[in-house]
Amino acid sequence: MDALRRTLLKGAGATGAIAAAIAAGVLKPSQALAAEWNKNAFEARDLAGALKGLGAGGAADSKDIVIKAPDIAENGAVVPVDVASNIPNTQSISVLVDKNPFPLAAHFDFANGALPQVAVRLKMGQTSNIHVIAKADGKSYVAAKEVKVTVGGCGG
C-alpha cells in the first residue's frame, strides 16, 4: 500500500517536471523573436494599410529586388515565389499579394550572415500584382510583378 503511494507521488513529481520544462521551452522561442506578430500589418485588408503597418509607406521603386514567380499560375493555392534583394545591407523582406483578402503574406528578417533571399509558396485568390518590400539602412524599396491566376487559391 505504502509502496504504491510512493510510486504515485514519484509519477506526479515527474509529470510536474515535464510540465515545467515545456513551459520553459514555450518561453524560449518568444524571447528569441525580434518582434511580435505584426497584427496591424497582417490584418490590413488593403495594400496601403499593410504598407502602413509595415512602416513602409513611400517606398522607392528599385530594380535591385529580383522576384522570380510564374507569369501564369495554374493553381492559385500554390504559387512559388522566389525573392532576392541585391540592395546592400538588406535587413528584411516582405511579400504582399495586392488582391488577397489580407495582402501581407510574409515578412522575413535576416541576421548573422543570412543572404537576403527567400523562397516561399503563396496562395493567390486571383490575378494580382505581387509587391516585395525590402528594407535596408532604414529605407524601404519596392518592386512588383504580376502573376495571372487561372484557378484561385483562397476561399472554397
Place this chain on the structure above:
Amino acid sequence: MADPMKIRAQMQGDTADIRVLMSHPMETGQRKDPQGKVVPAHHIQSITATVAGKLVLDGQIGAAVSRNPVFGFKVKGVKAGDKVVITWVDNKGDKRTDEATIG
C-alpha cells in the same frame, strides 16, 4: 503535435542552402466547409531559424502562405556540421522545433 518538419541543409560553395518543409493545414479563415460554416483560421504565424546557435532568419507569415509551407533561404559564413534549428508557432499556440545538420 504536428508532424516533423523536413529540413535539408547543404553547403554550396561558401553558403549553406537550407530548405524546410513544414506540415501544417494553413487554414485562411476564408474557406467554408460543406455545411457552409467558415473554417476557422489556423496558420503558422512565426518561424525562426538558427544556425550554430545564432539567429539567421526571423519570419512572420500570414494565412496567404500555402498549405504545408516550404521555405528556402541561404546563409553565409557557416560550415558543414553546423546545427540548424527551426521553430514555428501558429495562431493557436501550437509549436514545433526540428533540427538538422548542414551536410
